[in-house]
Amino acid sequence: MAQANKNQDRLFLGFDFSTQQIKVIAVTDAFEVVYDGHVQFDVDLPEFKTNGGVHIHPDHVTITTPTKMWVKAFDLLLSRMKASDFPFHKVVAVSGAGQQHGSVYWKKGARIQLANLSPDQNMFDQLKDSFSVDDSPVWMDSSTADQCLKLEKAVGGPQVLASITGSRSYVRFTGNQIMKISETKREAYDNTERISLVSSFAASLFIGDYAPIDHSDATGMNLLDIWTREWAPKCLEVCGPNLAEKLGPSVHSTKPVGKVSSYFVKKYGFNPECVVVAFVGDNPASLAGLAPEQGDVVVSLGTSDTVFLWLTKPTPGLSGHIFANPINQDDFMSLTCFKNGSLTRERIRDENSEGSWDKFSEMLKKTPPGNNGALGIYFDQMEIQPFAEGVYRFDGEGNKVDSFPPEVEVRAVIEGQFIARKVHAENVGFQLGPNTRVIATGGASNNQEILQVLADVFNSPVYVKEVPNSAALGCAMRAKHTLDGGKFSDIAQKAHPSVLVASPGPYSQVYSQLSVRYREFEKMIETQSQ
Numbered sequence: 001m002a003q004a005n006k007n008q009d010r011l012f013l014g015f016d017f018s019t020q021q022i023k024v025i026a027v028t029d030a031f032e033v034v035y036d037g038h039v040q041f042d043v044d045l046p047e048f049k050t051n052g053g054v055h056i057h058p059d060h061v062t063i064t065t066p067t068k069m070w071v072k073a074f075d076l077l078l079s080r081m082k083a084s085d086f087p088f089h090k091v092v093a094v095s096g097a098g099q100q101h102g103s104v105y106w107k108k109g110a111r112i113q114l115a116n117l118s119p120d121q122n123m124f125d126q127l128k129d130s131f132s133v134d135d136s137p138v139w140m141d142s143s144t145a146d147q148c149l150k151l152e153k154a155v156g157g158p159q160v161l162a163s164i165t166g167s168r169s170y171v172r173f174t175g176n177q178i179m180k181i182s183e184t185k186r187e188a189y190d191n192t193e194r195i196s197l198v199s200s201f202a203a204s205l206f207i208g209d210y211a212p213i214d215h216s217d218a219t220g221m222n223l224l225d226i227w228t229r230e231w232a233p234k235c236l237e238v239c240g241p242n243l244a245e246k247l248g249p250s251v252h253s254t255k256p257v258g259k260v261s262s263y264f265v266k267k268y269g270f271n272p273e274c275v276v277v278a279f280v281g282d283n284p285a286s287l288a289g290l291a292p293e294q295g296d297v298v299v300s301l302g303t304s305d306t307v308f309l310w311l312t313k314p315t316p317g318l319s320g321h322i323f324a325n326p327i328n329q330d331d332f333m334s335l336t337c338f339k340n341g342s343l344t345r346e347r348i349r350d351e352n353s354e355g356s357w358d359k360f361s362e363m364l365k366k367t368p369p370g371n372n373g374a375l376g377i378y379f380d381q382m383e384i385q386p387f388a389e390g391v392y393r394f395d396g397e398g399n400k401v402d403s404f405p406p407e408v409e410v411r412a413v414i415e416g417q418f419i420a421r422k423v424h425a426e427n428v429g430f431q432l433g434p435n436t437r438v439i440a441t442g443g444a445s446n447n448q449e450i451l452q453v454l455a456d457v458f459n460s461p462v463y464v465k466e467v468p469n470s471a472a473l474g475c476a477m478r479a480k481h482t483l484d485g486g487k488f489s490d491i492a493q494k495a496h497p498s499v500l501v502a503s504p505g506p507y508s509q510v511y512s513q514l515s516v517r518y519r520e521f522e523k524m525i526e527t528q529s530q
């Protein structure tokens with residue numbers, strides 16, 4: 001077939017196994033989106049009784065997701081694609097992302113089941129007993145403070161750990177989660193032949209074998225040396241016996257990890273030559289999808305909010321994270337993560353705007369930038385930085401108050417969150433400058449009034465990509481990049497330019513003053529929480 005015709009028929013798939021749903025997009029060589037679908041766990045699989053895709057345990061710090069729910073959701077997503085006559089045979093490469101830090105524990109013998117799936121059944125029925133731990137710890141969990149202290153002590157302190165792995169120990173990071181499993185569920189741990197991240201778990205389903213963990217997601221574990229890209233022996237030793245064997249190898253994110261298995265060829269009609277490219281963490285995938293330029297900062301407004309940028313010379317420290325870059329093997333990315341993101345915004349919307357984003361937006365429009373000095377801090381879940389929980393409101397005079405009028409509360413949650421994102425990004429070295437552009441992504445980046453507050457707080461123009469789901473798009477782009485080679489930046493140019501959606505108003509002084517007050521309030525809250 002002529003190259004032009006051949007390319008016209010090619011499709012690339014990008015998946016995103018995120019906290020609340022699995023998403024997929026199919027794009028052409030020109031990155032025209034020809035299919036997008038999703039399975040929302042709470043709505044489409046109510047039998048698992050998740051809330052926001054997770055189970056919050058009675059201790060309020062243990063947070064897990066039923067591993068087999070992800071398998072059933074993947075079955076459902078693929079069956080919906082099949083029911084819509086999706087042309088699987090045209091797909092030449094797939095890749096995907098997974099919520100970072102979550103872990104999957106494959107039971108001894110599971111590899112054989114994975115390699116011999118029958119196309120006459122779905123994956124759920126064949127794999128539902130393949131996991132030694134039924135409930136996967138996920139990134140919202142904060143039950144491993146003891147394990148974090150042990151890990152830092154074992155390697156020589158928090159800065160030493162950060163210098164090796166890119167981060168001091170964090171309760172959601174997978175090494176600490178694995179340590180907790182090896183300590184509290186030893187029999188299950190010993191009966192585990194492979195530990196995957198959510199990303200490599202999804203890739204394993206596709207290739208019918210254990211897929212390696214990619215560097216970008218491995219650097220969210222407190223286990224991989226960010227300089228050598230090898231597992232750090234001192235960290236492995238303290239997190240679990242024979243851990244290197246259970247983790248398997250780690251590969252760079254651009255590597256192919258196999259072809260789609262015969263299960264996918266026979267059941268869905270995939271081309272047997274379809275390449276599976278390493279699945280990565282959701283934030284590294286968004287970095288690829290948004291392809292920020294020098295001076296850009298990405299603000300991802302999803303279940304978690306994250307602020308990240310492309311780095312070439314990292315300085316790992318005691319706040320924030322340095323991850324391996326998913327595109328250039330020698331580069332990195334910095335990231336700060338905030339657990340209280342969209343679920344908190346949705347709670348305030350439900351309580352003050354009758355559950356309507358339109359009403360929420362109207363209330364934002366009616367209140368002045370700076371909210372007349374009112375400041376709110378909303379940590380519904382234990383926050384990452386500071387390690388604190390609870391709701392705190394301060395009026396314009398700095399007095400603690402128990403409530404705000406509804407429209408003040410609406411602006412306070414958005415301004416409080418965005419001031420925190422800016423303050424903590426500055427703590428890890430991000431410097432707002434005259435050329436700063438904010439690239440916004442994630443669910444809330446569809447709300448114009450919320451983006452206007454983002455522009456005002458960051459005193460920078462805000463851009464979005466036309467395709468909202470940057471993680472899945474980034475994975476489709478990476479799939480094409482690995483298959484065709486060449487420069488990723490050439491692909492990024494083709495895949496949807498960024499569009500200016502909000503410019504800052506004259507409020508930099510207002511938010512500079514509020515940022516100073518925010519830092520004081522946060523310090524007080526952190527002290528109270530210790």
Ligand SMILES: O=C(CO)[C@@H](O)[C@H](O)CF
Pocket residue numbers: 018019098099100101139172220281282283304305306335337
């Ligand atoms: O913990 C995080 C990043 O470090 C979150 O952004 C998760 O990746 C969300 F899935």
